[in-house]
Amino acid sequence: MAAAGRARRGAGLSAAALLALPALALLALPALPVLPPGRGGGGEAQPGFSPPPGFSPPLLLPPGLREELRQRRRDLRRLEAAAGGGEAAGAAGLGCGDLSRATAVSVLGWGFTKVVARAVLAGGGSVALKSVHGAGREVRRCVQRYGAPAGCRRLAAYKLLKEVTLLRRLQHPGIVKLYGQCYDNSGDAELRVTAMLELGSPLEMIQLLQTPWEERFKICLSLVKLLFYLAHSPLGSIALLDFQPRQFVMVDGNLKVTDMDDASTEELSCKEDNDCTLDFPTKSFPLKCSVVGKCEGINEKKNLFNAYRYFFTYLLPHSAPPALRPLLSDILNATGDLRYGINETLRAFEKVLHLYKSGLYLQKRPLLLKDYISLKGFRTVEGEGHKCWPSYSHLGCLLSIHSAEEAAAICNSQLHCQSFIVTQHRTWTGRPLASFQSSWTDLIPDTNAVVYIKRSASSGGRL
Ligand SMILES: Nc1ncnc2c1ncn2[C@@H]1O[C@H](COP(=O)(O)OP(=O)(O)O)[C@@H](O)[C@H]1O
Ligand SMILES: [Mg+2]
Structure with a gap:
């Protein structure tokens, strides 16, 4: 995986310390001035993206860049119209006010266009903050071409606005949730956008x-x-x-x-x-x-x-x-x-x-559970030196099974397996986890458990 997208964890920097890092100067999120409501960024939810006044690119920019900005703005408007305002960010959405009160900002990762930081909201919840990566490849390339850093950052900001518009309209368990956004258009060519999202890893x-x-x-x-x-x-x-x-x-x-x-x-x-x-x-x-x-x-x-x-x-x-x-x-x-x-x-x-x-x-497998003795009210000690791969636990051999019958087949296929228990834990499909052991001698009373011991293992033992 490219290093660009990889997570880099900071040690809970303050917003001010974070902003002192030159490469991240564009992550000027918590320092954003809070705009009055109605200008699109005033700490209130912004249902639907309504571009603030003065949203058109200033005349000082090179014509090529102005054209690109115009194009992106047109695409964004078209998407915004198709998205119909959206409902997701709704009345409960986060805004600039929440952003200015966020603390413990630390960078999580970045890509070509955006930088992502983790932050803790005043209420205690954690969010991911996305903003334009001023030192990222997208902005750098644009600056090489047009020599206009602020205009280039604005161009990248349109991409983030597009993402916000899409995230507002598209809701699915497989799409990161948009909690809100904040934008500031007070600078000349600059348009600072911060999206507040569900935090992931x-x-x-x-x-x-x-x-x-x-x-x-x-x-x-x-x-x-x-x-x-x-x-x-x-x-x-x-x-x-x-x-x-x-x-x-x-x-x-x-x-x-x-x-x-x-x-x-x-x-x-x-x-x-x-x-x-x-x-x-x-x-x-x-x-x-x-x-x-x-x-x-x-x-x-x-x-x-x-x-x-x-x-x-x-x-x-x-x-x-x-x-x-x-x-x-x-x-x-x-x-x-x-x-x-x-x-x-x-x-x-x-x-x-x-x-x-x-x-x-x-179906159609030989029945093997008959080769095991079941002892109700007991379980074995975990971590008896028996490891398997890929186990649900590093400590021992913990596998997902359909039934004790399948567990018996698994135990039979393992060289060192002597016993197993079916635990109360379930995987996402609802199947129980079974713990496989290389010994059965250390039994602990447990009213809810059943331990299954290989007959061949027990024949020379104490049972
Ligand atoms: N919601 C999130 N929670 C945690 N990390 C995230 C989140 N969103 C993005 N990231 C990290 O930040 C990186 C850059 O974000 P991404 O949206 O892919 O930006 P770009 O458009 O620049 O590629 C991602 O590769 C990912 O590692
Ligand atoms: Mg990416």
Whole structure:
């Protein structure tokens, strides 16, 4: 993953200390003057984006930059009109007043366009603050071209405004929540925008690869549900143009997209089928030009192939339950050559989930629980030196199971396993976690527990 998007945690800097960092000078959030209500930033909620007066670019800017600014402003107005004001930020939305009282600001990460900080609100809740990254690649490139830093930051601010508009209109568990925004247009060419968002933690692909299959499946399923929503969104079919793991964060174990400024609500226009090739570095897909002159389903297909290449190929197959592997490889093949659309993909994922939750995938297996003695009212001591991978706990071997019968099969397949208990803990699918042990001699009374001990292990022992 590119270092640019990686989280960098500060040690709870004060807003003033943070602003002293030159590269982050643009993160001048808490220092923003509070505008009077009605100017669009006065600490009040701003339902719908209404550009403050004097929002047009000053005449002093180079003509090329002025044209770009005009273009972005037009796109934003168009999107704003399509979004119809939105309801999400509603009356309870946060504004500049909340921002000025926020403390413990520390930088979380940045990308080409924006810098993101964590902050604590006066009420104690934590939020993510997004603003333009003045030293980021987008602004730097623009400055090289036009030599107008303030105008270039303004250009980037339009992108953030676009994101705010989209986030206000689009609401889904797979999209980071917008809590509010603050903007200040008091400077000449400057337009400072701060979005206040649900706080997440950056997605760590390496870490994810080490989590149990069920957790990785959950992430892929959340992504599929998000893409289903985007394909049928109130603003039409939306493509995430910059679709990479670093544009997502985790909130309470759930995957959410956070970077929406590169989302496109337009489908590519065409005259003939030849205008509709969907190109990726490793593959191209010829698509059809519809009678209304749009490349059919191009946004949906773009998202789906990106989900396949950045997420499914890494997260879905390895250490999956063997009986589900053929279904998973069907999903991989069908999304990898775009034979499935998002509707079929969601159906296929739900089928896998159903088979997994119901335990139907376990049918026709030899019954092994008879090889175990069950002792009610006891449990074993955790962390008996028996480790397995990928376990839900670092201390021992904790795995998700469908039933004691499946746990018996797992224990039989492990060289050192002598006993197991089925715990009260459940995974997101509702399956219990079982703890596998290499010994059974240290038993602790526990009225709610049952310990299963291998007969072969107990025969030479005390039972
Ligand atoms: N809500 C959030 N909570 C925590 N970290 C976030 C949040 N949103 C973004 N980030 C982090 O900040 C980085 C930059 O944000 P992003 O919106 O992707 O900006 P850019 O448009 O510059 O790529 C992300 O890669 C992510 O690591
Ligand atoms: Mg990004």
